[in-house]
Amino acid sequence: MADEPLVLGIETSCDETGVGIVRGHTLLADAVASSVDEHARFGGVVPEVASRAHLEAMVPTIQRALKEAGVAAGDLDGIAVTAGPGLAGALLVGVSAAKAYAYALGKPLYGVNHLASHICVDQLEHGALPEPTMALLVSGGHSSLLLAPDITSDVRTLGSTIDDAAGEAFDKVARVLGLGFPGGPVIDRWAKEGDPDAIRFPRGLTGSRDPHYDFSFSGVNTAVARRVEERRREGVEVPIADVAASFQEAVTDVLTRKAIRACRDNGVDHLMIGGGVAANSRLRSMAEERCADAGLKLRVPRPKLCTDNGAMVAALGAEMVARNVTPSSLDLPADASLPVTEPHVPGHGHGHG
Amino acid sequence: MLLLAFDTATPAVTAAVHDGTTVLAESTSIDARRHGELLMPAVDCVLREAGAELDAVTGIVVGVGPGPYTGLRVGLVTAAAFGDALGIPVHGICTLDGLAYASGIDGPFVVATDARRKEVYWAHYAGPRTRSSDPAVDRPGDIATQVAGLPAVGAGAALYPEVFTDIRAPADQSAGALAALAAAKLAEGEPFENEGGLPALPLYLRRPDAQVPAAYKAVLPK
Ligand SMILES: [Zn+2]
Numbered sequence: 001m002a003d004e005p006l007v008l009g010i011e012t013s014c015d016e017t018g019v020g021i022v023r024g025h026t027l028l029a030d031a032v033a034s035s036v037d038e039h040a041r042f043g044g045v046v047p048e049v050a051s052r053a054h055l056e057a058m059v060p061t062i063q064r065a066l067k068e069a070g071v072a073a074g075d076l077d078g079i080a081v082t083a084g085p086g087l088a089g090a091l092l093v094g095v096s097a098a099k100a101y102a103y104a105l106g107k108p109l110y111g112v113n114h115l116a117s118h119i120c121v122d123q124l125e126h127g128a129l130p131e132p133t134m135a136l137l138v139s140g141g142h143s144s145l146l147l148a149p150d151i152t153s154d155v156r157t158l159g160s161t162i163d164d165a166a167g168e169a170f171d172k173v174a175r176v177l178g179l180g181f182p183g184g185p186v187i188d189r190w191a192k193e194g195d196p197d198a199i200r201f202p203r204g205l206t207g208s209r210d211p212h213y214d215f216s217f218s219g220v221n222t223a224v225a226r227r228v229e230e231r232r233r234e235g236v237e238v239p240i241a242d243v244a245a246s247f248q249e250a251v252t253d254v255l256t257r258k259a260i261r262a263c264r265d266n267g268v269d270h271l272m273i274g275g276g277v278a279a280n281s282r283l284r285s286m287a288e289e290r291c292a293d294a295g296l297k298l299r300v301p302r303p304k305l306c307t308d309n310g311a312m313v314a315a316l317g318a319e320m321v322a323r324n325v326t327p328s329s330l331d332l333p334a335d336a337s338l339p340v341t342e343p344h345v346p347g348h349g350h351g352h353g
Numbered sequence: 354m355l356l357l358a359f360d361t362a363t364p365a366v367t368a369a370v371h372d373g374t375t376v377l378a379e380s381t382s383i384d385a386r387r388h389g390e391l392l393m394p395a396v397d398c399v400l401r402e403a404g405a406e407l408d409a410v411t412g413i414v415v416g417v418g419p420g421p422y423t424g425l426r427v428g429l430v431t432a433a434a435f436g437d438a439l440g441i442p443v444h445g446i447c448t449l450d451g452l453a454y455a456s457g458i459d460g461p462f463v464v465a466t467d468a469r470r471k472e473v474y475w476a477h478y479a480g481p482r483t484r485s486s487d488p489a490v491d492r493p494g495d496i497a498t499q500v501a502g503l504p505a506v507g508a509g510a511a512l513y514p515e516v517f518t519d520i521r522a523p524a525d526q527s528a529g530a531l532a533a534l535a536a537a538k539l540a541e542g543e544p545f546e547n548e549g550g551l552p553a554l555p556l557y558l559r560r561p562d563a564q565v566p567a568a569y570k571a572v573l574p575k
Binding site for chain 1: 387
């Protein structure tokens with residue numbers, strides 16, 4: 001069992017109810033129920049709407065995942081769940097469900113970090129992670145450069161955003177352009193029709209005296225807004241495709257440039273990119289070109305594994321089972337602001353079994 | 354019959370094991386902010402104390418609210434997961450009904466729990482097992498005439514003594530009472546909140562607070 005543990009993972013940190021099942025590094029099921037359509041008209045995720053949807057979707061999504069994987073709940077070696085970071089009420093639904101399944105089935109419980117899961121998911125795509133792993137984590141809530149000597153116990157932050165997360169920047173620009181929510185996929189689509197060199201938007205924190213690994217996206221956001229408003233004020237049509245392409249180019253340029261620098265500086269021969277923004281097609285193609293030029297091996301999971309899902313939680317849980325990490329206790333809390341440096345949440349110690 | 358009951362719709366995190374005749378074990382702690390942390394250790398504790406094996410449990414009883422949502426969902430998703438994992442039915446009971454049953458008051462009275470934001474969740478009862486109005490959420494001042502002079506049960510009532518003038522016990526929910534009510538209903542073939550094998554759904558009573566983000570803010574000076 002220890003080599004290829006069979007683990008079910010539950011993810012409810014935002015608006016996706018995700019349940020994944022893995023056997024070691026093999027993906028067996030990846031079931032997702034999303035409430036994204038219910039949030040679209042509000043222009044952002046409404047926490048209470050997300051929490052209500054998680055409660056309704058939880059058991060059916062678990063049943064769907066077990067069926068898809070063709071395994072019985074009793075055969076599982078462990079249950080993993082996102083303990084944080086994320087929306088407090090949404091996390092609590094998943095954590096409570098995971099505890100009840102773990103207790104009722106007599107299986108060990110693993111409270112895991114959502115961000116470390118975004119990295120560990122690549123084991124399902126490209127096999128065991130190198131140690132250390134250099135990861136660029138880009139999502140709606142986070143933009144960080146991380147160095148992980150051990151994804152189950154030791155994740156270090158080299159740099160992170162000082163204002164907006166990369167995904168937030170996409171949402172804001174989409175709102176300015178009137179393209180709706182969420183912004184990532186729609187900007188990606190429009191950008192394909194536009195000229196990435198049409199407008200030179202600012203690249204934040206890329207001066208020689210700026211911190212090497214930190215990010216800032218508020219400057220490019222303001223520049224896009226200014227550009228669009230000026231056009232509108234003059235009564236000139238806004239070239240949406242060119243703005244989207246040029247904005248996307250500016251963001252991906254900074255992300256890849258800093259990530260590759262971090263690899264070089266730390267003597268790491270690969271770059272892992274994870275998180276929802278890693279589904280962006282331009283980020284993927286630019287990273288591919290630049291990593292090839294720099295002699296680095298690029299590891300990016302397929303887009304469906306980059307956005308929030310239960311498989312990534314199961315992947316990290318399976319790694320914990322394989323490494324004999326002590327399971328979490330039954331009083332495991334949901335921690336909305338769990339730091340990226342804590343891949344595993346043990347709970348306070350009122351254990352069972 | 355062996356029932357595992359719990360309720361997280363009020364500040365009380367309460368769990369109990371009931372064998373159809375009597376409460377074998379009960380645990381109740383009052384902490385409005387830690388439902389998620391406290392519930393499973395409480396469940397583990399009452400099962401051990403009752404000396405009950407989990408696979409001997411024949412049904413889950415859960416309070417379906419009304420109650421503040423974040424805590425309420427802890428009990429409901431736990432019940433749903435237990436029901437699924439153990440392959441046993443989940444019986445949903447209105448949280449106010451549990452308090453009414455525990456009060457044993459014969460005659461008209463009201464039950465009120467704290468809904469925060471200066472409101473209460475409440476209902477009228479004609480007897481300990483007879484609710485005579487739908488659960489509602491209101492400002493105490495707005496229902497003063499409807500509850501005037503009636504005995505009132507629940508910590509929500511005790512918060513507003515100027516409206517609820519005849520406060521009676523209990524103040525807090527007890528999973529033991531909830532389980533006893535469920536056992537009585539099961540014995541008499543009475544329906545639960547979730548009839549026909551449907552999942553036990555929460556009584557939210559309020560629509561979600563959905564803050565529509567302010568209209569796009571211009572960066573250029575006007
Ligand atoms: Zn994420």
